Amino acid sequence: MERNNKISKKIIERLTKYLKCLGNFSPDDYISSEEMGGLLGVTAAQIRKDFSNFIPAFQYNFGIRGKGYHVKSLTEALSQILGLHKExxxxxxxxxxxxxxxxxxxxxxxxxxxxxxxxxxxxxxxxxxxxxxxxxxxxxxxxxxxxxxxxxxxxxxxxxxxxxxxxxxxxxxxxxxxxxxxxxxxxxxxxxxxxxxxxxxxxxxxxxxxxxxxx
Amino acid sequence: MERNNKISKKIIERLTKYLKCLGNFSPDDYISSEEMGGLLGVTAAQIRKDFSNFIPAFQYNFGIRGKGYHVKSLTEALSQILGLHKExxxxxxxxxxxxxxxxxxxxxxxxxxxxxxxxxxxxxxxxxxxxxxxxxxxxxxxxxxxxxxxxxxxxxxxxxxxxxxxxxxxxxxxxxxxxxxxxxxxxxxxxxxxxxxxxxxxxxxxxxxxxxxxx
DNA sequence: TAGATTGTTAATCGATTAACAATC
DNA sequence: TAGATTGTTAATCGATTAACAATC
CATH class of the missing domain: 3.40.50.720 (NAD(P)-binding Rossmann-like Domain)
Incomplete structure (x- = not known):
């Protein structure tokens, strides 16, 4: 199976930033790419693009249109990608x-x-x-x-x-x-x-x- | 005065690698971009391009055509760029x-x-x-x-x-x-x-x- | 439904590489 | 002089951003 979208080091670096940022919110908050981008000095487009790289593997979207990203779900997804769901x-x-x-x-x-x-x-x-x-x-x-x-x-x-x-x-x-x-x-x-x-x-x-x- | 060629973080990161690599040679050796690239896993073109960014500021070339880079001179130039010539x-x-x-x-x-x-x-x-x-x-x-x-x-x-x-x-x-x-x-x-x-x-x-x- | 924000496509921007004339 | 290797230009590749249709 060809993996066509290449994940770069920079993407993975940013994922760790996103994950850290999420730690400042309550699990049931929703956060938009705009808001998170503002906090981290990253464009909203970049955040959405970064996430989109992993949607195929996950089979479901990371966010909810009109609403943003559910903090708990996004935290879990990012942890999973970074292999933090296991010890x-x-x-x-x-x-x-x-x-x-x-x-x-x-x-x-x-x-x-x-x-x-x-x-x-x-x-x-x-x-x-x-x-x-x-x-x-x-x-x-x-x-x-x-x-x-x-x-x-x-x-x-x-x-x-x-x-x-x-x-x-x-x-x-x-x-x-x-x-x-x-x-x-x-x-x-x-x-x-x-x-x-x-x-x-x-x-x-x-x-x-x-x-x-x-x- | 307009500084037109933008120095990126990646360039500076690589300069530190080049400097470290030079430490393995005698000061009076000459090293080519090809050789250094082989050692560091970087293309020769990239090395020459990286150096070329600093030639305007230095007023002289970093290397000698047909011969390569003089280890001592290059070390000094890189140290100077990185501010290591002073304590x-x-x-x-x-x-x-x-x-x-x-x-x-x-x-x-x-x-x-x-x-x-x-x-x-x-x-x-x-x-x-x-x-x-x-x-x-x-x-x-x-x-x-x-x-x-x-x-x-x-x-x-x-x-x-x-x-x-x-x-x-x-x-x-x-x-x-x-x-x-x-x-x-x-x-x-x-x-x-x-x-x-x-x-x-x-x-x-x-x-x-x-x-x-x-x- | 109207408003908001995602996911994605296309456009832009920047970084890397290939190629070669200049020159030691 | 001939061979080698730089410094630079143009071509390619990849990463970021802008724009927008999809949809909650």
């Missing part, structure tokens, strides 16, 4: 400061994601505890994967071994990686990867701050 | 786990950026020390700004007060913010802001991992 298990590779922060700072990881393990390669980190989760050796990732589905590995090791960690994770059978290190990681085509590069973001911001000076 | 001072607002991680984990913040302060609103955090920097009250940001140029504020407070922190930072005269919280922050048009939203990134990845399954 997604993730592990953290690297029990350094960043790994600990992600685990401990309550607000970062929200509904739909469960942290099921934290791993490190350094002996002095193994055995430590974060939020009731004991740090284990990275060589035990394989064992965990045997009896627990692990959806995502978050790699926070910030040194030359990030690629090794990625390889290890992939060899254990994990199919997606969130890369928090400054390194570019090579992964096979059947593994999804996303990169949060703090230093690059700072560099970008550094460019834009010069531009806004003239406003 | 950029930044402060961290929020001495929680994430703030501490960014400060302590060596690899995250690199050349061109200096951390000149860390601030928190919670009394029990104030006075603690990270890498020799004492945590101060957020109400002292204003004082710091009086005698030290602060280019960027990294906001890591992960709770309802993020917007207050942003307002405070902006009122002190800081013109750009890296927002690490899950909240959308409102800022005036003359303030540059960039958002790293871990949860949104996880949601996006969650979508893409389902797609790659069928590869």
């Amino acid at each position: 997604n298990n993730l592990i953290i590779v690297g029990a350094g400061n960043l790994g600990g922060a992600i685990l401990q700072e309550g607000g970062f990881i929200k509904d739909g994601f469960n942290i099921v393990g934290i791993f490190d390669i350094a002996k002095n980190k193994i055995g430590k505890e974060y939020r009731g989760i004991k740090v284990k050796s990275v060589y035990e990732i394989e064992n965990l994967v045997k009896d627990t589905e692990v959806d995502i590995a978050v790699i926070t090791e910030c040194n030359p071994i990030a690629q090794e960690m990625a390889d290890l994770v992939i060899n254990s059978g994990i199919k997606s990686i969130l890369n928090f290190t400054p390194m570019e990681l090579k992964v096979p085509k059947n593994v999804a990867i996303s990169h949060i590069d703090i230093n690059s973001k700072l560099q970008e911001l550094n460019y834009w701050k010069e531009k806004v000076k003239n406003i | 950029n001072n930044l402060i961290i607002v929020g001495a929680g786990n994430l703030g501490g991680a960014i400060l302590q984990e060596g690899g995250f913040i690199k050349d061109g950026f200096n951390i000149v302060g860390i601030f928190d609103i919670a009394k029990n955090k104030i006075g603690k020390e990270y890498r020799g920097i004492k945590v101060k009250s957020v109400y002292e940001i204003e004082n710091l700004v009086k005698d030290t140029e602060v280019d960027i504020a990294v906001i890591t407070e992960c709770n309802p007060i993020a917007q207050e922190m942003a307002d405070l930072v902006i009122n002190s005269g800081i013109k750009s913010i890296l927002n690490f919280t899950p909240m959308e922050l409102k800022v005036p048009k003359n303030v540059a802001i960039s958002h790293i939203d871990i949860n949104s990134k996880l949601q996006e990845l969650n979508y893409w991992k389902e797609k790659v399954k069928n590869i």
Whole structure:
């Protein structure tokens, strides 16, 4: 079956914004594309277009003409698209400061994601505890994967071994990686990867701050 | 003077990649757009086009026809564009786990950026020390700004007060913010802001991992 | 029914790529 | 000079927006 309408990264990025925005409304409210667009700085047409990409798969419309979008239904639809209707298990590779922060700072990881393990390669980190989760050796990732589905590995090791960690994770059978290190990681085509590069973001911001000076 | 060629976010994003890639070569090497493109998964044409946007401002070409780009010169040009030729001072607002991680984990913040302060609103955090920097009250940001140029504020407070922190930072005269919280922050048009939203990134990845399954 | 707002089509805009003359 | 590779122009591709018929 040919999937003809190509979903772009930008569309998916916006879906997460829409979902977040909906959190500010009561489930039984109705919201129009116009209203939501105003809140998010996006055109109403874009929102409707974005949703329309998923109507074929869903077999029913997202909104009601003349009325808008039912907050609860739309939230459910978007959650479904983003795979948040089920629990997604993730592990953290690297029990350094960043790994600990992600685990401990309550607000970062929200509904739909469960942290099921934290791993490190350094002996002095193994055995430590974060939020009731004991740090284990990275060589035990394989064992965990045997009896627990692990959806995502978050790699926070910030040194030359990030690629090794990625390889290890992939060899254990994990199919997606969130890369928090400054390194570019090579992964096979059947593994999804996303990169949060703090230093690059700072560099970008550094460019834009010069531009806004003239406003 | 009309600036006719509009620099997009995507161009700036790619410049940071090019710069990172150059780090793997000796300063006196020459690299062609073809070679670099191969390494980064970008077309050679795109690289040349990206650079060409900045030639008018620089008054000289970035490359040498028949030879390629001189690593050192190109690195300098890109650094200049991204404002990395000078030191950029930044402060961290929020001495929680994430703030501490960014400060302590060596690899995250690199050349061109200096951390000149860390601030928190919670009394029990104030006075603690990270890498020799004492945590101060957020109400002292204003004082710091009086005698030290602060280019960027990294906001890591992960709770309802993020917007207050942003307002405070902006009122002190800081013109750009890296927002690490899950909240959308409102800022005036003359303030540059960039958002790293871990949860949104996880949601996006969650979508893409389902797609790659069928590869 | 009249008013409102969706879902969709066509038009516009912007970003990427291909091609090639310029030139090292 | 011949070969290589840039910088730039024109063609293509994709993403956004405007407009409107469908319909609640």
